[in-house]
Amino acid sequence: MKKIAITLFAISLLSISIAAQKTDDKTAVLAVVQNLFDAMRAADAAAILATGTADNSLVAIQKGKDGKSKVSVISADAFTKFFTKPNAVKEVMYDHKVAIDGDWAQVYGRYVFFVGDKISHCGINQFNLVRTDAGWKIANGASTMDPGACTEKEKAMKP
Numbered sequence: 001m002k003k004i005a006i007t008l009f010a011i012s013l014l015s016i017s018i019a020a021q022k023t024d025d026k027t028a029v030l031a032v033v034q035n036l037f038d039a040m041r042a043a044d045a046a047a048i049l050a051t052g053t054a055d056n057s058l059v060a061i062q063k064g065k066d067g068k069s070k071v072s073v074i075s076a077d078a079f080t081k082f083f084t085k086p087n088a089v090k091e092v093m094y095d096h097k098v099a100i101d102g103d104w105a106q107v108y109g110r111y112v113f114f115v116g117d118k119i120s121h122c123g124i125n126q127f128n129l130v131r132t133d134a135g136w137k138i139a140n141g142a143s144t145m146d147p148g149a150c151t152e153k154e155k156a157m158k159p
Contacts, residue, residue, distance in 0.1 A: 025100050025105065025136075026098045029100070029129050029136050030098065030107065032051050032129060032135075032136045033051075033093065033096075033125075033127055033138070035047070035050075035051050036048060036051040036052075037093070039083075040082075040083045040089060040091060041083075041086070041089060041090050042086050043084055043085055043086045043088070044083075045080035045081075045083070048076070048079065048083065049076055051137065051138050052076050052137055052138040052139070053130065053132070053137045053138065055076075056137070056138050056139055056140055056141075057073055057075050058073070058074045058079055058140070058141045058142065058143065059071065059073050059140070060072045060142075060145055061142070061143070061144045061145065062145040062146075063144070063145065063146040063147070063149070088116065089113065089114060089115055089120075090113075090114040091111055091114070092112050092114070092157065092159075093107075093110070093111040093125050094109060094110060094111070094112075095109050095110055096108065096109030097109060103130055103131035104128065104129070104131075105128075105129040105130075105131075105136065106126065106129070107125075107127045107129065108124070108125070108126045108127075109124070109125060110124055111123060111125045111143075112150065112154045114159040117158070117159055119147075119150055119154070119155065119157075120147065121145045121149075121150070122146065122147075122150035122151070123143055123144035123146050124143065124144045125142075126141060126142045126143070
């Protein structure tokens with residue numbers, strides 16, 4: 001009986017430890033994504049690059065006025081060139097979901113992209129992150145970009 005109690009106690013400590021690690025990992029991966037958005041707002045190319053792995057990229061699916069989608073694969077270096085003026089843009093990702101499996105994580109959710117005080121577009125962001133010796137880093141991502149796809153909730157959001 002004593003062995004069973006000790007075993008159950010050890011299992012409960014292990015489960016608490018695992019749950020705490022998952023919470024810490026979730027906080028950490030969300031912080032990396034937020035750091036990316038903060039660096040974009042600050043127009044800080046070095047900080048943008050620091051959130052990702054050396055060879056990370058973004059796939060952008062941009063809906064044009066003609067209704068057709070254009071797919072672009074953008075390198076991290078090319079991505080930084082979109083952000084040249086501090087505070088010119090703000091990206092807000094909300095209602096995000098996080099999945100973690102060992103050294104891989106995914107963050108997914110809707111976002112609103114502001115230029116100045118106006119909405120530029122809305123869509124879905126998806127980031128794959130990997131745990132490195134330096135912490136969690138964005139390995140790649142994908143975003144839909146559709147100026148006409150903002151929900152009523154998103155249209156009511158402010159930067």
